[in-house]
Amino acid sequence: MSDAVDELRKAVPDGRVLTDPDLMAAYRRDETPTVSPGQPRCVLLAGRTSDVAAALAWAQRHRVPVVPRGGGTSLAGGATATDGCLVLSTARLTAIRELDPANETVVAEAGVLTADVDRAAAAHGLMYAPDPSSLEISTIGGNLATNAGGLRCVKYGVTRDSVLGLEVVLPGGRVLRTGRRTVKGVTGYDLTGLFVGSEGTLGVITSATLRLRPRPARYPSTLAAGFPSFGAAARAVAAILAARLRPSLLELMDSVTLRAIEEWQNTGFGADVQALLIAQDDGEQPDLGVARMRDVCLREGASMAEVSGSEAESRQLLELRRLSYPALDRLGATLTEDVCVPRTRLPEMVARVEQAARRHGVLVATVAHAGDGNLHPLFVFDRGLPDVPPQVWAAADEIFRAALELGGTLTGEHGVGIIKRRWLGTELGPEAMAVHHAIKNALDPDGIMNPGKVL
Numbered sequence: 001m002s003d004a005v006d007e008l009r010k011a012v013p014d015g016r017v018l019t020d021p022d023l024m025a026a027y028r029r030d031e032t033p034t035v036s037p038g039q040p041r042c043v044l045l046a047g048r049t050s051d052v053a054a055a056l057a058w059a060q061r062h063r064v065p066v067v068p069r070g071g072g073t074s075l076a077g078g079a080t081a082t083d084g085c086l087v088l089s090t091a092r093l094t095a096i097r098e099l100d101p102a103n104e105t106v107v108a109e110a111g112v113l114t115a116d117v118d119r120a121a122a123a124h125g126l127m128y129a130p131d132p133s134s135l136e137i138s139t140i141g142g143n144l145a146t147n148a149g150g151l152r153c154v155k156y157g158v159t160r161d162s163v164l165g166l167e168v169v170l171p172g173g174r175v176l177r178t179g180r181r182t183v184k185g186v187t188g189y190d191l192t193g194l195f196v197g198s199e200g201t202l203g204v205i206t207s208a209t210l211r212l213r214p215r216p217a218r219y220p221s222t223l224a225a226g227f228p229s230f231g232a233a234a235r236a237v238a239a240i241l242a243a244r245l246r247p248s249l250l251e252l253m254d255s256v257t258l259r260a261i262e263e264w265q266n267t268g269f270g271a272d273v274q275a276l277l278i279a280q281d282d283g284e285q286p287d288l289g290v291a292r293m294r295d296v297c298l299r300e301g302a303s304m305a306e307v308s309g310s311e312a313e314s315r316q317l318l319e320l321r322r323l324s325y326p327a328l329d330r331l332g333a334t335l336t337e338d339v340c341v342p343r344t345r346l347p348e349m350v351a352r353v354e355q356a357a358r359r360h361g362v363l364v365a366t367v368a369h370a371g372d373g374n375l376h377p378l379f380v381f382d383r384g385l386p387d388v389p390p391q392v393w394a395a396a397d398e399i400f401r402a403a404l405e406l407g408g409t410l411t412g413e414h415g416v417g418i419i420k421r422r423w424l425g426t427e428l429g430p431e432a433m434a435v436h437h438a439i440k441n442a443l444d445p446d447g448i449m450n451p452g453k454v455l
């Protein structure tokens with residue numbers, strides 16, 4: 001097999017192929033602590049599209065499984081190495097090939113950090129709207145492959161809503177260009193949509209034409225509202241949306257999350273705050289927008305509802321939300337879930353999460369992109385255990401089934417990866433599963449693209 005690796009080395013510039021186990025260690029696992037990684041045969045640090053094409057031609061010739069990888073921040077095990085695979089890292093494809101302010105588009109390579117696309121847009125009074133909490137460490141390629149969401153989805157939609165076209169290298173090494181650079185365009189099948197959210201199972205995205213939007217004139221106004229229970233906060237979210245208010249951000253944290261942050265950062269929320277809602281409005285009249293949301297929160301039983309007096313204060317509040325994961329990580333090992341329900345069913349889903357936690361005796365902390373009906377119940381358990389305890393899987397199973405029963409989905413934004421594969425057929429049903437397999441076989445007949453993920 002080393003002859004084969006030498007062949008790959010010759011096909012790409014020097015120093016791009018790693019085989020030293022110590023150097024490869026950083027590319028084996030992602031941010032899913034509950035999945036054990038395999039040992040890759042080699043890692044390619046691709047620097048241009050032609051490196052990716054050469055690698056996929058090589059992988060097909062030698063039947064080597066390929067695990068595409070961006071920032072490695074997957075919470076579904078999607079970027080975890082399998083034994084004997086080629087880890088194909090696109091993290092060094094970092095060029096912004098073109099930024100067209102007049103047409104509000106940018107062509108970014110797959111390895112550009114999400115926040116860097118937004119920073120480049122900001123120089124022209126524009127913004128890149130998708131903003132996963134991982135925006136400083138995740139890449140555009142990974143965001144596209146998972147169809148990532150984020151905090152501003154409630155107003156601007158998910159990654160799919162900001163992509164016009166892709167450059168993708170197919171298994172075998174052919175380079176495909178999908179979509180277009182126009183705002184409208186319907187020629188042929190929606191191949192861009194097919195690759196968005198395909199989690200590295202159909203090809204490797206090397207570059208994308210992304211849509212930008214006008215940047216709001218000033219930092220959004222921000223509201224923080226505390227509630228005596230998570231259920232009351234969820235009802236306030238439903239009431240805000242029912243009142244046809246249009247927040248640009250609507251995030252929710254439960255009491256377990258708040259206490260974890262409190263113990264770490266001494267935030268000073270009183271015992272009457274058992275759930276915290278953070279809302280923003282970046283529209284034409286942001287102060288009026290948050291004032292109306294504040295009124296709704298008070299009507300729905302908020303124990304406090306304060307509008308931030310400055311941008312610094314607003315940023316601090318958002319920082320609290322971004323601290324949720326690291327704060328909970330301090331409590332033990334975590335399994336992060338990602339169910340999404342129709343927004344009107346949010347209060348019911350919150351109640352079902354609390355019931356499942358009680359019934360199975362597990363510690364669950366929930367943070368939510370509440371405006372999208374997207375909940376992340378995080379199961380916290382003993383770090384020393386070799387596997388996820390069965391009662392955690394039992395509670396997770398109950399939560400997935402509750403989400404489906406309420407008309408929702410298993411994953412709002414993190415993807416299926418490895419950890420949700422076993423529930424896929426339950427949500428999709430036999431016809432949709434058959435279509436998935438037919439597409440996979442048509443594009444990747446040897447089954448070498450990210451095997452064991454999604455399907």
Ligand SMILES: Cc1cc2nc3c(=O)[nH]c(=O)nc-3n(C[C@H](O)[C@H](O)[C@H](O)COP(=O)(O)OP(=O)(O)OC[C@H]3O[C@@H](n4cnc5c(N)ncnc54)[C@H](O)[C@@H]3O)c2cc1C
Binds near residue numbers: 079140142145413
């Ligand atoms: C602290 C934290 C906060 C997070 N917050 C959010 C959030 O708010 N919203 C959200 O949606 N997610 C969130 N995530 C999850 C994660 O950041 C997203 O799934 C992100 O889109 C992954 O990007 P990445 O570059 O790290 O990709 P990776 O983790 O490297 O890969 C993810 C998947 O995409 C595939 N892939 C990667 N690059 C390519 C490519 N170029 N071509 C084809 N396939 C590819 C991989 O094979 C894998 O299946 C969070 C994660 C962390 C650790």
